[in-house]
Structure formats: C-alpha cells, structure tokens
Amino acid sequence: MHALLNFKQGVTDTSGVLSSWSTERDCCEWKGVMCSNITSRVTGITLPCSATLQSYEDKMDRSHCLTGSIHLSLLLVELELLDYLDLTNNDFLELQFDYLHNHTCHNLSMATSSRQCVNSSTLRHLDLSHNWNLVINTLKWLPYISSLEYLNLRRIDLSKETNWLQSVTMLPSLSHLNMRDCELKDLSLSLQYANFTKLQFLSLSANEFNSELPKWLFNLSSGIYDLYLSSSSLKGYLPKALLNLHELKDLALDDNNFDGPIPDWLGEFEHLETLCLGDNMFSGSIPTNLGNLSSLITLDVSSNPLTGVVSERNLAKLSKLKNLEISSCSTLIFDFDSHWIPPFQLEELTLGFSNPNLPAWLYTQRSIQFLTIWDSSFKASNKFWNFISRVTEIELQGNLIDGNISNVLLNSTIIYLSSNCLKGGLPILSSNVIYVSLSNNSLSGDMSPLLCGHNVSNEKNNLLFLDISLNNLSGGLTNCWNNWKSLVAVHLGTNNLSGKIPSSMGLLSNLKSLHLHENKLHGEIPHSLKNCHSLLVFNVRNNDLSGNIPDWISKSVMALQLRSNNFIGKIPPQICQMSSLLILDIAYNAIYGHIPSCLGNIKTLVFNNASVNKFRFYSPSFDEDSYLFNDDNLELVTKGQVLEYDKNLHFMTLIDMSSNNLSGAIPFQMFSLIGLLSLNLSNNKLAGKIPNEIGNMKNLESLDFSTNQLGGEIPQSLSSLSFLGYLNLSFNNLTGKIPSGTQLLGFSTLSYIGNRDLCGSPLTKMCFQDDKHKGKELVDEDGNQSKFLTWFYIGLESGFVTGFLGVCCAIFLNRNMRHVCFKLLYNLRDQLYIMVNVNMNPFH
Missing domain, CATH: 3.80.10.10 (Ribonuclease Inhibitor)
Structure with a gap:
C-alpha cells in the first residue's frame, strides 16, 4: 500500500482514475490492482487509458488519462511479487528508475530523473506503449529487470538511445519485443x-x-x-x-x-x-x-x-x-x-x-x-455495382471506369470513388453509408436525387462525410439538409452550383467543415448558419456572395476563407473573438474602413504552436484504430503564388486582406501575432508608417504591403525577420534608404519599385542626400550616432578662422610687410587691366 501511494504521488490524475487508492480500503480492491488469491500480495497493475477518439472530435482526448511520472524502480522493489505492469495509452511525461541497491550501483542517466540502480525483479510483463509524450533517453535500466518476457515500448521516443539493442539483448527471457515507431535509427x-x-x-x-x-x-x-x-x-x-x-x-x-x-x-x-x-x-x-x-x-x-x-x-x-x-x-x-x-x-x-x-x-x-x-x-456493369453493395468499404481511385452511376444504390459504409472519370448523375445513398467521396469525376445534374430522394426522408441517415467536389454539378444546393443532420464535413467546391445558400444548412449542428468554393452562389450568407456551433473550416471563396461579413460565425472557427466575392462593409470586431483562428482570408472583396486593432488578441496567432491534429476529422472505419482520418485542405495565396495545403494545413497561419478598400494606418497591435507566417495587406488604401513593431513577427515568411499609400522610412526592425522569404513593398510612398542587412538586400528591385523617394541597394538610385547629411555625423557599429566627426569639423573651422586672423594682424602691424602686400596688389590690378583690354580688342 505504501509503495502504491508513493507511486500515486508522482502521478497527475485530473479525472480521478486513482480515486479508489485510499487507506480506507484494502489495496487489493483498488482500481487496476491485482493481487494473488493465495498470498494477497500485489502481483499486477493494469491502468490503460481508453483514450480513443471521442465522437468524431478533431483531436485525441487524453485529458482524462494519467500523466506525470512513472516511478518504475519504486514499484519493482517495494512490490517484490509484481509480475504484470500495463500503463498503455496514458500521457506520462517521464520515467524514473533510481532505487539504491545495497551492493554495486551504477549511474543510469535516465530520461529526466535517475540516479543509481536497482536489483533484479520478478516483473515479466511491461507495457508502456502509446505514451506519445514520453521520452526515454536510455535503456540501461532494462538489464535490472532480467525476468522480463514481454516488453512493449511502441510510440515512445527513444531517438537519443543509440545502444538500444545492447540493452535489450541482456534480457535472457524476452519472448515479445515491440519497439514500433520509437524513432530508432541504428540497426547495429x-x-x-x-x-x-x-x-x-x-x-x-x-x-x-x-x-x-x-x-x-x-x-x-x-x-x-x-x-x-x-x-x-x-x-x-x-x-x-x-x-x-x-x-x-x-x-x-x-x-x-x-x-x-x-x-x-x-x-x-x-x-x-x-x-x-x-x-x-x-x-x-x-x-x-x-x-x-x-x-x-x-x-x-x-x-x-x-x-x-x-x-x-x-x-x-x-x-x-x-x-x-x-x-x-x-x-x-x-x-x-x-x-x-x-x-x-x-x-x-x-x-x-x-x-x-x-x-x-x-x-x-x-x-x-x-x-x-x-x-x-x-x-462497370450493373453486376459490378450490385456486387460492391455487399462490401463494407470500397476504395476505387485513379481508375478509368466506363459506367454511369445515375441510378446506382451505394450501400457500403465507407465509399471512396474519387478520380475515376465516372459519368451521369449522382447515385443514391442508403442509410448505411457513413463516408462517401465522389470528387474529381465527370458527374453532372443537380443534387436532388442524392439529398432529396424519396428513400431519404423515410430512413435515418448516418452520413458523416460528403465530398462531391470537382465535378460538373449544376442547380441549387437544395433545401433538404434537414435529412442529413449527422453530417460533419460537406465538400461541394468546384462545380457549377448556383442560387443562394439554403437556410436549412443551419440544421447541420455537427458540421465542422463546409466547402462551397468556386461555384456561382449569390446572396448573403444565411443567418441560420450561426447554429453550426462546431464549425472549424468555412470556405466560400470564388463565388458571388454579397452583404456584410457575418459577425455571428462560430468563435471556434480555425479557417475562414471568403476571398473573391462581393462582401462589403467593415471588418466586424467579433473576428477578434475567434480565439482558434489560424487562417483569415477576406481578399478581393469591397470591404472598407480601418483594420481592427483587436486582431492582436487572436490567441492562436500570438503563439506558434501548430498541432498535428488541428484540421483533422475522425469518423468510424475498420483500420487499426477503428477510425478514419480525414485531413482538411485549402488553397491559399502566399509568397506570391497559389499553393495547396492538405496534410500540412495545420502548419499554416495566414491573414490575407488584400484587394479591398481598407484605409487608415496599420495598427501596431497587429504585429503582436508572432505566430503568423503570411500577411498580405496589398492593394488597399492604407496610409501612415510601417510600425516598428513589425520586427516582433519572427516567424513571418511572406509579407505583402504593395500598392497602398504607406509613407515614411522602412523600419530597421524589418531586417531582423530571418525567415522572410517573400517581400513586396512596391508602389507606396516610402522614403529614405532601404535598411541594411542581408535579409532585405537579398530581395530584387521588384520588392521596392514604385516608391519614388526610396533609395539604396538593391535599387539603382543612390542615397546622395542621405550621404551628404551623414557626412556631418558618424554612426558607430551599433547604429548609434557618434559625436567624433561633428567635433572634428568644429575644430577644423575654428583653426581656419584663427589662422586667417593671425595673417591679417601680421600684415597690418608690420610696416615693411604692409608695403610689400599693397605693392603686390597694385601689380596684380595692372596685369588684370591689360589682360582684359587685350582680350576685348578682337570684338571691336
């Protein structure tokens, strides 16, 4: 009991997994503790966490799992008969193995906390797998558990352990060894x-x-x-x-x-x-x-x-x-x-x-x-489609399938039919379908047969993921979305769909991803979409939508893409409350007014903490983890080009407000977004100076302020942005010399042209006025003005005046010198008179 309570002290247990571990009960009755029926001694501890994906959430939830330290040596020595230890799928952060033996001791240099050594134990089964945040720097402690028969370290970081094989081979009884995905590099x-x-x-x-x-x-x-x-x-x-x-x-x-x-x-x-x-x-x-x-x-x-x-x-x-x-x-x-x-x-x-x-x-x-x-x-004949209707999961991709699927009933749970050159109208979906992708085919017609068929309203639908993008579909979006309330992701982009966004889409309360881009949709975004509280990605780029930018969009949105529409009005300050926002793209609209200074409060852009799970949605499947992973995708303009982001989307952070009617100064608060990678404010009416605070954006890779009315000098702090790979400040009213520094001088003249009073490399215009001004002062190595050259010129001028006055005094006080000087002046006058008369005679 004492050993188990000490183990509990090193564990962080936010959800009360170990709440039964108390002295008020026999430790053999504690959760996860196994005891011998004969000796009543503790023989096993099994505390795996059920950290499976919860209800199609966008990330794996481990908040209810155990974390903290695994004090392994304490358990092995105090629990002399411990035979079985399973801590699978938790969130432990460190492993301690530091018990002092009475005899020879060795320094084990453990992951984060270890000191000496331990004698051998009776442990046969050790499973620490799937503790993804656990890093173990060495396995030198393994030989002290010589009784091990089963060892599972799957998905534990062992990248710093170069002699893993030597340690593992010192376990004479080992029969099962799993070191999958441990970042090992040496096979000896x-x-x-x-x-x-x-x-x-x-x-x-x-x-x-x-x-x-x-x-x-x-x-x-x-x-x-x-x-x-x-x-x-x-x-x-x-x-x-x-x-x-x-x-x-x-x-x-x-x-x-x-x-x-x-x-x-x-x-x-x-x-x-x-x-x-x-x-x-x-x-x-x-x-x-x-x-x-x-x-x-x-x-x-x-x-x-x-x-x-x-x-x-x-x-x-x-x-x-x-x-x-x-x-x-x-x-x-x-x-x-x-x-x-x-x-x-x-x-x-x-x-x-x-x-x-x-x-x-x-x-x-x-x-x-x-x-x-x-x-x-x-x-693909009718026989084929009837055959696959009995298959649970079908994946037909990248084929040339000769067949029309207008009246085909798709019955499989998971259906991939993308990129197959399929023709005809949309198929019919049974209530068994959970995931369907028909993207990148040649399907035509409207969406009614799929969404509004007579068989739809009579059955409970379980569809979570619908992708029919990149086809030739036409007509409206229909108003039958009330039959598909289970949907998590809807991808309808790059078709010929027209009309307005139906208000019934607001009934999709579970919706996380909505893509309606590159269609012919018009009108305002319906207010009913405010009911989509779980919406993470909202993409309606390249349509004819109008009205104001909605101020009621979910605060949990991570990507908001409204570019290339007809939106008007000002940027609503409610956008500043989207604490999860990573991508804000409102370019090519008619938005006016000032840029809200509160944009500097968007938390996810203040910190650079990209997560591998941010744009991922889960739905049931039959793979190893019983879930299907769906990475969202977006097409973004950055570094002067259009780039497609899918599996790497979670690494991208972007604000694009280009080609609008924004005015006023760029708020300095905006440059507190140090997690931002791409910022584009080009083709607006922004004025004032570029704030010196821009030097705070150390992660910035792409910056475009071109075609505005920005004035003043380029701040020196801009040259400190070492990751900047694209810069465009052209066609503004910038003045002065381009700041020195390898980063800014590495860009071509195209980054600076159209600024009449801008000079210095890489432009061909030299900074003459700037050089003349700086001839009166000296700048030291740190860029600070020096007083040495100023005092040098003062001393030079004073010396000249003193010398001149000294010569004059000598002439007027010495009589002989005075006569010589005046005689010289008279002779010079006569010579000048004769020379002028001789030269003037030819003109008479």
Missing part, C-alpha cells in the same frame, strides 16, 4: 549475433534505419514466429539467409525500399501465414513458388513496379487466403481462366491491373469486406 549492422534465445515476436516497424537488413537478424533463434519491419527505410536485396528463420509465421517488410526480384525461395517457408512485400521497389514477375505457401492468410505484393502475367497458377494452392493485394501501376496482366473458381474466400482484396475487364472470379467472393481497385481501366 556490424553485430553478427544478438542474444535473443527465446524471442518469438519482434516488431521494429516505423523507424528510420536507412540500411540493409543486419546479419544478427538472420542468426536469431529459429523459434521466432513474427517479424515486423515495415516502414523503416530498409533497402537492398532480400538475402536468402532469411530462410534461417524457418519457423516464421508473419513476415512484414512492406513500405520500404527493397529492390531486385521477389525471391522464389520465399515459397519454402512452410508455416508462413502473412507475407507483406507491398510498397517497395521489387521488379520482375510474381514467382509462382509463392503459390506453394498453403498456410498463407495474407499476401501483399502491391505497389511495386512488377511486370508479367498473374494467373490461377499463382493462387491455386492458397486455400486459407483471406487478404490479397496485387497491383502494379497498370503493368501487370491478369490472365485468369474465366471459369476458374478460387479455393479461398477473401475478406480483403486490392487489385491494380492493365486488363480491360475485371477477373471473373471476383464475383465468386461472397465474404469481401474491403475492396480496393486503383490505376486500372474497366467497364
């Missing part, structure tokens, strides 16, 4: 043997090894059953020494850079159930020997530059096959007998081929749940 290629005498499971996938397979891997005990090395930047030919691991059941080498032919000796693995070779650089044909793997359940040879013919000979003996992936950039030829009936019933199938027709045996498969066909050309 020089090592011949690794002391894994009992290892049965090894996963090193999703690391960055960038090397060939190490020799020690082939010398593992023949008892290893599962070997996972996917997505680890491995390369080279597959060595035949892999056959040393003759007991292998699972071999996953997909998503690497292996090349050469697929070895035919792979067919000698008698017990192999999983063979994943997809997403590599394997060439040549698929060896028929793979058909000898009679125990095979999963075969993946997709996304390789394979050639040749695939026939029933490659698959005839694979009676246990459930998952099959064969595809190769339209270079594989399928030559199956049209009457062949496979000995298997597949659950997952991925195909990519160059034949004009689908293989006939496809229609014999009655158990397929996931069907993927890509980069192929075939005719």
Whole structure:
C-alpha cells in the first residue's frame, strides 16, 4: 500500500482514475490492482487509458488519462511479487528508475530523473506503449529487470538511445519485443549475433534505419514466429539467409525500399501465414513458388513496379487466403481462366491491373469486406455495382471506369470513388453509408436525387462525410439538409452550383467543415448558419456572395476563407473573438474602413504552436484504430503564388486582406501575432508608417504591403525577420534608404519599385542626400550616432578662422610687410587691366 501511494504521488490524475487508492480500503480492491488469491500480495497493475477518439472530435482526448511520472524502480522493489505492469495509452511525461541497491550501483542517466540502480525483479510483463509524450533517453535500466518476457515500448521516443539493442539483448527471457515507431535509427549492422534465445515476436516497424537488413537478424533463434519491419527505410536485396528463420509465421517488410526480384525461395517457408512485400521497389514477375505457401492468410505484393502475367497458377494452392493485394501501376496482366473458381474466400482484396475487364472470379467472393481497385481501366456493369453493395468499404481511385452511376444504390459504409472519370448523375445513398467521396469525376445534374430522394426522408441517415467536389454539378444546393443532420464535413467546391445558400444548412449542428468554393452562389450568407456551433473550416471563396461579413460565425472557427466575392462593409470586431483562428482570408472583396486593432488578441496567432491534429476529422472505419482520418485542405495565396495545403494545413497561419478598400494606418497591435507566417495587406488604401513593431513577427515568411499609400522610412526592425522569404513593398510612398542587412538586400528591385523617394541597394538610385547629411555625423557599429566627426569639423573651422586672423594682424602691424602686400596688389590690378583690354580688342 505504501509503495502504491508513493507511486500515486508522482502521478497527475485530473479525472480521478486513482480515486479508489485510499487507506480506507484494502489495496487489493483498488482500481487496476491485482493481487494473488493465495498470498494477497500485489502481483499486477493494469491502468490503460481508453483514450480513443471521442465522437468524431478533431483531436485525441487524453485529458482524462494519467500523466506525470512513472516511478518504475519504486514499484519493482517495494512490490517484490509484481509480475504484470500495463500503463498503455496514458500521457506520462517521464520515467524514473533510481532505487539504491545495497551492493554495486551504477549511474543510469535516465530520461529526466535517475540516479543509481536497482536489483533484479520478478516483473515479466511491461507495457508502456502509446505514451506519445514520453521520452526515454536510455535503456540501461532494462538489464535490472532480467525476468522480463514481454516488453512493449511502441510510440515512445527513444531517438537519443543509440545502444538500444545492447540493452535489450541482456534480457535472457524476452519472448515479445515491440519497439514500433520509437524513432530508432541504428540497426547495429556490424553485430553478427544478438542474444535473443527465446524471442518469438519482434516488431521494429516505423523507424528510420536507412540500411540493409543486419546479419544478427538472420542468426536469431529459429523459434521466432513474427517479424515486423515495415516502414523503416530498409533497402537492398532480400538475402536468402532469411530462410534461417524457418519457423516464421508473419513476415512484414512492406513500405520500404527493397529492390531486385521477389525471391522464389520465399515459397519454402512452410508455416508462413502473412507475407507483406507491398510498397517497395521489387521488379520482375510474381514467382509462382509463392503459390506453394498453403498456410498463407495474407499476401501483399502491391505497389511495386512488377511486370508479367498473374494467373490461377499463382493462387491455386492458397486455400486459407483471406487478404490479397496485387497491383502494379497498370503493368501487370491478369490472365485468369474465366471459369476458374478460387479455393479461398477473401475478406480483403486490392487489385491494380492493365486488363480491360475485371477477373471473373471476383464475383465468386461472397465474404469481401474491403475492396480496393486503383490505376486500372474497366467497364462497370450493373453486376459490378450490385456486387460492391455487399462490401463494407470500397476504395476505387485513379481508375478509368466506363459506367454511369445515375441510378446506382451505394450501400457500403465507407465509399471512396474519387478520380475515376465516372459519368451521369449522382447515385443514391442508403442509410448505411457513413463516408462517401465522389470528387474529381465527370458527374453532372443537380443534387436532388442524392439529398432529396424519396428513400431519404423515410430512413435515418448516418452520413458523416460528403465530398462531391470537382465535378460538373449544376442547380441549387437544395433545401433538404434537414435529412442529413449527422453530417460533419460537406465538400461541394468546384462545380457549377448556383442560387443562394439554403437556410436549412443551419440544421447541420455537427458540421465542422463546409466547402462551397468556386461555384456561382449569390446572396448573403444565411443567418441560420450561426447554429453550426462546431464549425472549424468555412470556405466560400470564388463565388458571388454579397452583404456584410457575418459577425455571428462560430468563435471556434480555425479557417475562414471568403476571398473573391462581393462582401462589403467593415471588418466586424467579433473576428477578434475567434480565439482558434489560424487562417483569415477576406481578399478581393469591397470591404472598407480601418483594420481592427483587436486582431492582436487572436490567441492562436500570438503563439506558434501548430498541432498535428488541428484540421483533422475522425469518423468510424475498420483500420487499426477503428477510425478514419480525414485531413482538411485549402488553397491559399502566399509568397506570391497559389499553393495547396492538405496534410500540412495545420502548419499554416495566414491573414490575407488584400484587394479591398481598407484605409487608415496599420495598427501596431497587429504585429503582436508572432505566430503568423503570411500577411498580405496589398492593394488597399492604407496610409501612415510601417510600425516598428513589425520586427516582433519572427516567424513571418511572406509579407505583402504593395500598392497602398504607406509613407515614411522602412523600419530597421524589418531586417531582423530571418525567415522572410517573400517581400513586396512596391508602389507606396516610402522614403529614405532601404535598411541594411542581408535579409532585405537579398530581395530584387521588384520588392521596392514604385516608391519614388526610396533609395539604396538593391535599387539603382543612390542615397546622395542621405550621404551628404551623414557626412556631418558618424554612426558607430551599433547604429548609434557618434559625436567624433561633428567635433572634428568644429575644430577644423575654428583653426581656419584663427589662422586667417593671425595673417591679417601680421600684415597690418608690420610696416615693411604692409608695403610689400599693397605693392603686390597694385601689380596684380595692372596685369588684370591689360589682360582684359587685350582680350576685348578682337570684338571691336
């Protein structure tokens, strides 16, 4: 009890997970504590967090999980019989291992807090996986837990541990090792043997090894059953020494850079159930020997530059096959007998081929749940559409499908049908559909059949994601949105849709992403959209919408894109209350008035803290985490060009108010937005000086103030923006010399032209007046004016006056000198008189 309470002290427990850990109850009754029925001693602690994605939220919620420190040595020593420890999927930040042993002690140099050493324990099972924020700098403590049989460190940062293999091989009883996605980089290629005498499971996938397979891997005990090395930047030919691991059941080498032919000796693995070779650089044909793997359940040879013919000979003996992936950039030829009936019933199938027709045996498969066909050309008959209606998830992308889907009923839960050249009108959706993407096809007609069909109102719809962008749809947006209240994302951009935005869209209270860009919509944005409290992305660029910018848009909005419309009026101050705003794009409208100074209060732009989850939406699927990830996308103008942002959208922060009628000065408060990457205020009527506070925007990469009425000098602080890659200050009334500094001098004259009184490099106009003025003063190395040159000129002038007065006094006080001086002056007068008369005679 004492040890457990000490462990609790190092843990931050905001949601009361450990609320039952109190002295008022027997510790064997505490949540997550397991005790022996015989000795009543603590034998296990299991406190995994159920940090799954909650209700399609835009980020993973771990606020209810445990955080703080894992005081591992305290648990292992005080709980002498601890056998099982599971802290999976929490949010722990540090690992402590610092118990002092009575005998020899060693400095373990742990992640954030460690001092000495610990004796061996009885722990057999240790699972710290999915603590994403946990960083462990060293694994030197592992040998002190010599009893370990199961070790799972998946998704823990071990990037600073270069000798991980040496520490792990000192666990003589280890049978299960999972170090997937741990940012490991060293595979110890020089090592011949690794002391894994009992290892049965090894996963090193999703690391960055960038090397060939190490020799020690082939010398593992023949008892290893599962070997996972996917997505680890491995390369080279597959060595035949892999056959040393003759007991292998699972071999996953997909998503690497292996090349050469697929070895035919792979067919000698008698017990192999999983063979994943997809997403590599394997060439040549698929060896028929793979058909000898009679125990095979999963075969993946997709996304390789394979050639040749695939026939029933490659698959005839694979009676246990459930998952099959064969595809190769339209270079594989399928030559199956049209009457062949496979000995298997597949659950997952991925195909990519160059034949004009689908293989006939496809229609014999009655158990397929996931069907993927890509980069192929075939005719889709009614038989095909009826077949896929029984499939749970279909993904047909990048194909040339000859078929009209006007009256097709789509019944699958997840449907990807983008980029297939599909024709006709929109299909019909059943109530089973949760996700549908029909983007980038040649679909035409209006939206009524899909949204307002007779079957829609009679059934409860569960659709979360609808994408029919990049088609030729016409007509209005319909007014049937009350039937689709479950929608989270609606993408209707780049069509020929017209009319007004219907007020019924305000009934989509769960809506997070709404894209209506590049259509012919007109009128004002309906006030009913204020009911979309969860809206994060609102994109209506390139339409004919009018009226004022709504002041009721959700405060949670992260991206607001209204560019290229007919909006008028002033910028509403309510925008300043959008504390999550990352992208504000209101360019190319008729907005007037001053820029609100309160824009400097937008919290997310004050701090530069981009998150990987910010523009991501979740919906149910059947992948590893049981959720489908959807990254939003936007087309933005920055650095003088149009760029598409999708998976990297969360890294972008932008304010674009260009091409409006904004006037007045640029508020200095705006330059407190130090997280901003792109700022465009060009083509307005802004006046006044550029505030010196612009130097605060240290992360700025793109700045455009061109075609305004800005005056005064360019502030010296602008030259301190070291990340600035694009600058346009042209066509203003700026004056003086362009500030010195490598950053500003690196831009071309196009960044400064159109400012008549601006001078200095890179312009050809020299700063003469500026040089004359500065000839009277000196500037030191820090840019401060020096008084040395000023006093030098004062002394020079004083010396001249004193010398002149001295000569005059000498002449007037000395008689002889006075006579000589006057005689000289008289002679000079006579010579000048004669010279003038002689030169004037020729004109008489």
